[in-house]
Amino acid sequence: MTLEIENLVGGYSRVPVLKDISFTVKAGELVGLIGLNGAGKSTTIKHIIGLLRPQKGKITLEGVTLKSDPKTYKQKMAYIPETPILYEELTLREHIELTIMAYGLEAKSAWQRAQKLLELFRLENKLDWFPANFSKGMKQKVMIVCAFITEAKLYIIDEPFLGLDPLATQDLLDLIDQKKQAGAAVLMSTHVLSTAQEYCDRFVMIDQGQVTAKGDLASLRTQFGDETASLATIYLKLTGAGEKHA
Incomplete structure (x- = not known):
């Protein structure tokens, strides 16, 4: 296990944004963190990298927590923010x-x-x-x-395709694949669901600070009840956004 988030409750004030978030990112896989603006993606990432402290729950990176060994914890990860x-x-x-x-x-x-x-x-x-x-x-x-x-053992990449041209986007995706093959874990948040569907091994879908679904595309399709549904269709259905625009 590389990154393990257990029952995370947290946010910017006493009123939590994140409500009992749990998921893992294992060595050698790319996990897509999927959510609309304000769903809790960036708040989750800020807790992982140590900018916010959990109100409840635990975040462990290769058996180390930020509290137990801050230097080792931070040296095990690399972070690419949405805004350089x-x-x-x-x-x-x-x-x-x-x-x-x-x-x-x-x-x-x-x-x-x-x-x-x-x-x-x-x-x-x-x-x-x-x-x-x-x-x-x-x-x-x-x-x-x-x-x-x-x-690093864990790469956290927040909305990486903003501002990148198509060639650089493909170069980044190739780099991520190389790191996966070398045994690193990668957590990537993105709005570009077609790219996420093609490249991510598993998905964690967040809406209103809660995990609404997680798993690979096949398991999400089974949960959704449509073996041909796209990632975008599944997410919009789970959030209720698809019904609002129907």
Whole structure:
């Protein structure tokens, strides 16, 4: 087991946004966290990465909790946020060096990994650029490069396709697959349900702070009672959104 969330209750105030959330993300799989805006996806992610503390429940990453061993817990994961977060006074090179230091990586091999990723995302000649020079898509690629040099056990990717062109989107999906094959676990939240249906191994569907369904597509179709239903159709039905627009 890589990531295990047990009976998580939490949010930004005493009134919980998340109500008894439980799911797992195992080594070697990509799990899609599916939900409408305000469903609780980002709140769940913020609890996993430690920006919010659970009111109840437990989050365990490879047997370690944030409370028991904060440094080990954080070094086991890499996070790509929906909105790129970069230091305006640091160049791309310095962002990579900061990541290497923060994760305690061996510099030579980490830079070899970084160079391949920089070439993949066409950033190899931008090492001395500052974030002010980057487009939103380029900033997103910087976040991807920094995350994927870490060799983390768990990758958390929040709405990764915003701002990425089709080529970069496919490159990211290929990278995720490589990490899966190497034994990493990946949790990805996304609104792009057609892509999620094609690439995710399992799904966790959240609505109004509760898990409404979880499992692979076949099991969701069985729960839904339609062996040909798309992921989007299932989700809209489970949330009641499909009925509102019927």
